[in-house]
Amino acid sequence: MLTTNNTVIGFIGTGVMGKSMAGHLLKAGYKVVIYSRTKEKASELLESGAIWKDSVANLAKEANVIITIVGYPSDVEEVYLGENGVLNNAMKGTYIIDMTTSTPSLAKEIFRQAKERDINSLDAPVSGGDVGAKEARLTIMVGGEERAYNACLPVLECMGHNIVLQGDAGAGQHTKMCNQIAIASNMIGVSEAMAYATKAGLNPENVLKSISFGAAGSWSLSNLAPRMIVGDFEPGFYVKHFIKDMQIALDEAELMDMNTPGLELAKSLYEELANLGEENSGTQALFTLLSKKTF
Missing domain, CATH: 3.40.50.720 (NAD(P)-binding Rossmann-like Domain)
Structure with a gap:
């Protein structure tokens, strides 16, 4: 021991x-x-x-x-x-x-x-x-x-x-890919929710008091949405590293002949964010892209 x-x-x-x-x-x-x-x-x-x-x-x-x-x-x-x-x-x-x-x-x-x-x-x-x-x-x-x-x-x-x-060896990394796949789509939802609250004229902090403890609750909503609200985009986890993780997950999914449309969308959005010069920002910076973007 x-x-x-x-x-x-x-x-x-x-x-x-x-x-x-x-x-x-x-x-x-x-x-x-x-x-x-x-x-x-x-x-x-x-x-x-x-x-x-x-x-x-x-x-x-x-x-x-x-x-x-x-x-x-x-x-x-x-x-x-x-x-x-x-x-x-x-x-x-x-x-x-x-x-x-x-x-x-x-x-x-x-x-x-x-x-x-x-x-x-x-x-x-x-x-x-x-x-x-x-x-x-x-x-x-x-x-x-x-x-x-x-x-x-x-x-x-x-x-x-x-x-x-x-x-066995590799199982930890495979599990982390499951984690990153779950986060990828969730970060889109959290960012969109905060952008929606802002555009609707709501108090985002009050919105969080309601939705963080309901069915929408998640680690990202509780820990990263408050940073979005105050404009804190310092990295807890870099955009560039998240893109790296999503590419690994996409490559592994392809090897298993598996479709991951949510992951593909998230990666494309984060790549767009990185191309705007935000590769060294925290992943919560996706809010800045989605709050301005018109689909």
Whole structure:
């Protein structure tokens, strides 16, 4: 079992989500070594006791649990499978946990290569946004072997509450695609509802008091609609990363010969939003497009 006494956690990726997640591990008493492409993003963690490593390879040589939450599947591939990546430098018996939203096929390939090196691999993407990360109540969807899952559960519990082993390698990523498909259409509905309330001359805050607790209630309505109302489009989750996730889901759906019209519409709208220069805004910025757009 992994404890604070026998565990050194290597954390790669200290962005909007990762900074808070790594911070919770420090507060729990774990020794945490970190690497990020931009050291400045890790300054608060370093001040809190994290130890900086200047490369993925150097981090991997010291940690017996390695957690990553980076941007794109290409980043995941580089971090894990590159010449100077995790798998070529980690110790036997290390647990690796990729919490990036990536492709199921890549998760399976990392698991396969890790197994050959006697390294334990989990794919464990998350949901809950910046709020969930800050409050350590992320939903964590896990794929991999039950033995590795049970060993890493105390670590995962520092970052989230709703933690479920979904199946073998890749199952965590497939589950995250289900999550993103559900959110995609829901974000259209939430944005349209707030735009409608505004155009109808209603008080959007009062509207939310009614509809957030009825049949229309959702995480996005409760957490992102209030940001839309006050014009707060700072990223809890980037538009550009949501587009990436939707493309992964579309590709996987195509492989299964499945139609996803809601997902296709959402992706087209978010691409239009990104083309307007909003790729680094939060996903709630869809409100700005739909509040102006005439279909």
